[in-house]
Amino acid sequence: MxxxxxxxxxxxxxxxxxxxxxxxxxxxxxxxxxxxxxxxxxxxWKADAPPTHASARSKVYLSPKLWYLRLTVIEAQDTLTAPPPRESGISVRAVHGFQVLKTRAAVNRNGGPLWNEDLIFVAAEPFEDERLVLSLEIRYGKEIVVVGSAGIPLSSVERRVDDRKVASRWLDLIPNDEIKKGNRKGAAGSLHGGRLHVRVCLDGGYHVADEPPNASSDFRPSARQIWRPPVGMVELGLIGCKGLLPMRTVDGKGSTDAYAVAKYGPKWARTRTVADCFDPAWNEQYTWPVYDPCTVLTIGVFDDPPLSDPSKDSPSISRPLGKVRIRISTLEAGRIYRGCYPLIMMLPTGAKQMGVIELAIRFAPAGPTLDLLGVYGKPMLPLMHYVHPIHALQRDNLRLTAARLTATSLARSEPPLRREVATWMLDATDPRGFSMRKVRANWHRIVSALSWVANMVRWIEYTRTWRNPTTTLLVHAVVVLLAWYPELIVPTLALYIAVVGVWKYRQRLRGPVPHPCARASLAEITDREELDEEFDPMPSIKTAEVVRTRYDRARTVGSRVQTILGDVAVQAERLQALVTWRDPRATGLFLVMCVVVAMVLYLVPSRVVAVAVAFYYLRHPLFRDRLPSRVFNFFGRLPSMSERII
Structure with a gap:
């Protein structure tokens, strides 16, 4: 010892x-x-480490520092001595590593091509050997001719942290070899390199995301000089796992070599590998600085395959055993949470629990409580995301690119963190196709989140039908009180919400919410056919008959969505038809009623009108008619565009 x-x-x-x-x-x-x-x-070397693993030791990794590389292609000059044919298109292709982007076809201005288009790449430090290669291309039908190309070293690119414009530059395009030799018939005499006008910079004011937005562990920008100070520290204890399932067969018996990976911000922590054990114990502790409490800590458990496995059906990659995500904002300051969390994997056969992981976690604030509470009023993302936002579709592609760069960098470490481990932790694996299970799960989420609206409507209907006369009479009294003292409406509403929140404090969760939740994901009641469709890659590898059946089922669901969209459009068009005179009698009657309402509200005090309307709405069922009201009858007769749709 x-x-x-x-x-x-x-x-x-x-x-x-x-x-x-x-x-x-x-x-x-x-x-x-x-x-x-x-x-x-x-x-x-630990006594429980497998002898055939070269990377069985624990290690801390750091993600590469990522930047957005913004290229603005402005125009080109001296590239064509004769105008190209009208059906041809001139564009610029930009290549940075495995990233290839292309501008749209240029427009002609003063005899030269013009773009004014932004192309955004993801670049990882260091930039010494990185280059951005630009090529000017002309499309002649199905054939593409490269006029010239130029390269920009990233080490010479200016960095910025705001939305100021950087200085533009002219690039001399080096002619293509085929253009120099004149191999292209009829075009060799009219093409040469020319110049390209661009503006390029490294945007340090953005946060380069490599994680999904709902599980992000960091929102800091690339430029370190605009970072905020940390607000606390999160401490994680990886105690061990229990009841892990065997992942391979060795000498006729099941075996699992388990290790855990924790990721928060740019820091990755990998535990040692415990060989041939279904109840591994790590007892390792790691800490991370917290810059925003509304972030997520991700822990994954994997099986470490041996370098040479005699089993033929043994995989050569690290297979995941499950993932746990804990939101830092759900942790009370200074309290230690220790418990077991299920490791659930969604497989083509359904949800399967691969074991449980025991964790101990604590969030320790770094300063006064007011500083921590002040973070909730600040924007989550840096300023550039709001001043010059990036399109949603582009953000998703950039995230996958950033995740690929991170996984590549970690795989080059020594000992390496496998590429499939990093991509699975970042949710950057091959995306799945349409999932009916997730559609139903999202619908249940909406229904659950809006259940209070349904409860309120149910209570109002319960009150106006006089099922409890005492409650209805009390509502009458409250209406009169609020009508005569309208300044009490907002304070009463705020006090009611505060009382509800205090009442629900007794029902709060005592620990972090486990992830994932099989019940909320509807993983326990999913049909086998729907799971097979969910795990079917794109493009599909199923037979034509199976694809046709799923296509017909998707068309059935689409027809329901089409009907709902049509009903919403009808109601919106009827609301618009009140003043468009498509139905002259209905519009005239509506305008007359507007004038009458304006005169009544002008002559009669508003509190009297409010009490009268409330009492009329809450009138006894003896004074009600079972038919719909005249307002709904009038609105249902208004015209819409549905009769004009083919």
Whole structure:
């Protein structure tokens, strides 16, 4: 036992012995018992580590620093001595690593092509050997001719943290070899390199996201000089797992070599691999600075495959065993949460629990409580996301690109963090297709979130039908009170909401909400056919008959959506038809009623009108008619555009 943990290691020589070995030798080792607080813990080999794994030790990784590389293609000059045919298109292709973007076809201005189009790439530090290659292309029917190309070293690109305009530059396009040789018939004499006018910069005012928006662990921009100070520290203890399922068969029995990966912000923590154990114990602790409490800590458990497995059906990649996400804002300050969380995987056969993971987590604020509460009033994203926002479709593509760059960088570390592990933790794997299960789950989420509206409508109907006369009479009294003292409406509403919140404090959750939730995901009642459709890649690999059946089912669902959209359009058009004179009698009657209402509200005090309307709405059922009211009858007779749709 090393005490103190920073003392010198006690080394000792051990003789190598074995039968049938002519040469013998000695091996110097230092065996000791210690904890993660020991400085030699990370470099030491553990007794439970698998002997065939070269990366079985725990390690902390850092994601590469990512920037948005913005290229503005403005115009080109001296590229054509003769105008191209009308059916041809001139565009610029930009290449940065595996990222390839292309501008739209140029418009002609003063005899030269003009674009004024932004192309955004994701770039990872360091930039010494990175280049942005631009090519001017002309399309002649199905054939594309590269007129010239130019390269920009990223180390020479200006960095900015706001929306100021950087200086533009002219690039000399180097002619293509085929253009130089004149191999293209009829075009060799009319094409040459020319110049390209561009504006390029590294946008440091954006947060380059590599995680999904609902599970982001960081919102800081790329430029360090505009970071906010941390508001706290989150401490995570990875205790171990229990009841893990076997992931492979070795010597006729199941085996699992499990390790855990925790990710928060740019810091990744990987535990050591525990060999051939279904109840691994890690007992490792890691900390992260917290810059925004409304972020998510992600923990994943994986099976580490051996380098050489005699089993033929054993996978050569790290297979996930489950994922847990904990939102930092759900943790009380200074409280230690320790518990077991289920590891659930959604497989083509349905939801399956792969085991449970035991965690201990604590959030410790770094300053006064007011500083932490002040974060809730600040924007989540940096200023540039609101001043110069990026389109939603473009953001998704940039996120997948950033995740790929992060996974590539971590895979080059020593020991490496496997690429499939990083992409699965970042939810950047191959996207699934349409999922009826998720459609129903989202619908249930909407219904659950708006259940209070249904309860309120139900209570109002219960009150106006006089099922409880005492409640209805009290509502009459409240209406009179609020009508005569309207200044009490807003305070009464705020006090009511406060009382509801205090009442629900007793029903609050005592710990972090586990992720994922099989019940909320409707994973327990999903049909096998729907699961098979959900895991079918795009394009589909199923037979034509299966695809036709699913297509018909999708058309059935689409027809229902089409009907709902049509009903919404009808109601909106009827509301618009009140003043458009499509039905002259209805519009005239509506305008007359507007004038009458205006005169009544002008002559009669508003509090009297409010009480009269409320009493009329709450009148006893003896004074009601079972037919719809005249207002609904009038609105239902208004015209719409449905009769004009083919």
């Amino acid at each position: 090393r005490d103190p943990p920073d003392s010198a290691l006690a080394t000792q020589w051990y003789r190598l012995e074995g039968s049938g070995i002519r040469r013998r030798g000695d091996l110097m080792l230092a065996t000791w018992i210690g904890t993660q607080a020991d400085a030699s813990f990370a470099e030491a």
